[in-house]
Amino acid sequence: MLxxxxxxxxxxxxxxxxxxxxxxxxxxxxxxxxxxxIDVQLKRRxxxxxxxxxxxxxxxxxxxxxxxxxxxxxxxAINAKxxxxxxxxxxxxxxxxxxxxxxxxxxxxLKSNEQVKQLMEELTTTENQITFARQFYNDITxxxxxxxxxxxxxxxxxxxxxxxxxxxxxxxAAEREVxxxxxxxxx
Amino acid sequence: MAEPxxxxxxxxxxxxxxxxxxTWFVMSAVVLLFAFLGLGFDYFYLGVFDxxxxxxxxxxxxxxxFSIIFAYSTLQQGASVVLQSTKAIPADRQxxxxxxxxxxxKEMSLASGLPMPKVYIIPDNDPNAFATGKDPQxxxxxxxQGLLSMLNREELQGVVAHEMSHIRYHDIRLMTIVxxxxxxxxxxxxxxxxxxxxxFGGKVGKSKNKNSLxxxxxxxxxxxxxxxxxxxxxxxMMISRKREYLADASAAxxxxxxxxxxxxxxxLENASEPTASIKRGIAHLCVVDPIGxxxxxxxxxxxxxxxxxxxxxxxxxxLNAMAYIKSNGIKNAT
Numbered sequence: 123m124l125x126x127x128x129x130x131x132x133x134x135x136x137x138x139x140x141x142x143x144x145x146x147x148x149x150x151x152x153x154x155x156x157x158x159x160i161d162v163q164l165k166r167r168x169x170x171x172x173x174x175x176x177x178x179x180x181x182x183x184x185x186x187x188x189x190x191x192x193x194x195x196x197x198x199a200i201n202a203k204x205x206x207x208x209x210x211x212x213x214x215x216x217x218x219x220x221x222x223x224x225x226x227x228x229x230x231x232l233k234s235n236e237q238v239k240q241l242m243e244e245l246t247t248t249e250n251q252i253t254f255a256r257q258f259y260n261d262i263t264x265x266x267x268x269x270x271x272x273x274x275x276x277x278x279x280x281x282x283x284x285x286x287x288x289x290x291x292x293x294x295a296a297e298r299e300v301x302x303x304x305x306x307x308x309x
Numbered sequence: 310m311a312e313p314x315x316x317x318x319x320x321x322x323x324x325x326x327x328x329x330x331x332t333w334f335v336m337s338a339v340v341l342l343f344a345f346l347g348l349g350f351d352y353f354y355l356g357v358f359d360x361x362x363x364x365x366x367x368x369x370x371x372x373x374x375f376s377i378i379f380a381y382s383t384l385q386q387g388a389s390v391v392l393q394s395t396k397a398i399p400a401d402r403q404x405x406x407x408x409x410x411x412x413x414x415k416e417m418s419l420a421s422g423l424p425m426p427k428v429y430i431i432p433d434n435d436p437n438a439f440a441t442g443k444d445p446q447x448x449x450x451x452x453x454q455g456l457l458s459m460l461n462r463e464e465l466q467g468v469v470a471h472e473m474s475h476i477r478y479h480d481i482r483l484m485t486i487v488x489x490x491x492x493x494x495x496x497x498x499x500x501x502x503x504x505x506x507x508x509f510g511g512k513v514g515k516s517k518n519k520n521s522l523x524x525x526x527x528x529x530x531x532x533x534x535x536x537x538x539x540x541x542x543x544x545x546m547m548i549s550r551k552r553e554y555l556a557d558a559s560a561a562x563x564x565x566x567x568x569x570x571x572x573x574x575x576x577l578e579n580a581s582e583p584t585a586s587i588k589r590g591i592a593h594l595c596v597v598d599p600i601g602x603x604x605x606x607x608x609x610x611x612x613x614x615x616x617x618x619x620x621x622x623x624x625x626x627x628l629n630a631m632a633y634i635k636s637n638g639i640k641n642a643t
Contacts, residue, residue: 159419243405250412
């Protein structure tokens with residue numbers, strides 16, 4: 123009799139673990155997909171930057187250092203290794219870019235240039251897409267991490283090979299003070 | 310941070326389940342209504358159930374078969390019918406305005422983690438927008454030309470986020486089906502009533518002095534015919550009103566910028582004239598009621614009962630409250 127009860131409990135536990143495992147897998151895949159979405163946008167930004175720099179270079183003789191810092195930040199971001207390194211480097215690229223966008227605002231003939239306008243819109247949307255992709259990544263990662271840390275999942279999650287996923291956050295205090303720029307092109 | 314989002318995601322699943330149930334409910338209600346109308350037609354016009362003899366209720370069967378085919382094809386094709394009725398054209402990446410819209414839609418699809426909907430432009434100068442489709446994988450966002458020229462980037466983002474929320478909550482399928490049914494039932498009851506006026510049936514005249522039961526059924530049938538369009542329209546309105554608050558709140562969650570949507574709504578309200586290219590039957594799909602200012606401004610029970618959208622002041626106030634801005638319903642729209 124006792125044997126049957128124990129067997130029933132073990133079978134029940136087995137199914138509970140299968141259920142938890144499957145739900146963790148589906149959320150983890152969402153997290154990975156969200157991460158890939160960010161990657162796609164970052165790649166897009168890397169591709170856009172040379173075009174923008176070329177378009178504004180001629181008329182921004184006095185702002186060489188701003189342009190150079192963007193180009194350098196891009197190179198650093200492309201060569202970053204690992205998630206946390208790439209998060210930090212991309213943050214630097216973001217702040218360099220927002221400085222450039224703020225500076226472009228001071229050049230009326232640049233702003234009215236049709237090609238620059240289109241590039242600015244593309245860059246604005248890329249920045250936004252990165253932000254929103256990260257926002258979604260953080261949301262879904264929070265859901266995933268919360269699941270992992272809750273009882274009873276926390277007892278065997280690491281044994282099944284699930285690890286907490288890192289969140290995007292700004293580590294450097296200076297980067298919190300990104301200049302506020304109104305990028306709306308339309309009036 | 311974690312709790313509100315978890316709360317939200319639970320609500321999304323509930324809302325999606327609710328929409329699935331409502332879709333089934335509306336579809337079976339429509340099939341039943343068609344069957345009832347067909348039965349009446351058989352009884353009064355063709356005299357199928359006369360004299361205790363069995364004869365074939367041909368119109369009833371036809372009505373049921375037709376309504377099931379209709380329901381199924383609406384499920385599959387409803388979105389493109391709705392789009393065609395507004396003469397919408399696909400957005401074009403070469404056009405600077407359209408490019409921005411496409412970018413904003415892409416941003417919101419990333420923020421909600423959904424696939425990118427197809428984007429359409431309605432050639433109309435009045436600002437409005439709607440979403441339609443079968444599911445998030447087959448979804449459409451349509452925006453009028455007027456909306457593009459009136460709103461700035463942030464505000465456009467707010468409106469697109471609102472539409473994206475309808476997609477996210479699976480509101481679009483139910484609302485598209487309701488749109489098709491409102492149209493069909495108005496047409497059907499019109500045809501049936503007109504047919505009765507010309508009295509081409511043999512039974513209507515004769516049945517009067519036969520028995521009182523027949524008369525009661527006849528009256529019931531006529532009342533159904535007259536009320537069906539009104540009831541379906543009221544249903545459409547009720548279904549849509551509740552969703553607007555939810556979609557506004559969810560839009561704020563996507564953009565983290567409720568004030569931009571509030572400003573956009575204020576602009577839309579100030580500008581609203583009847584949106585000519587949007588037919589009455591799909592009013593409940595839109596971000597603001599296309600019929601215009603008079604409806605959007607009313608408050609109170611009766612005004613709310615007969616409008617597809619909640620009062621604009623309330624919506625703007627709630628959005629501003631999310632940003633901790635106290636307002637009397639009117640914010641300066643700059």
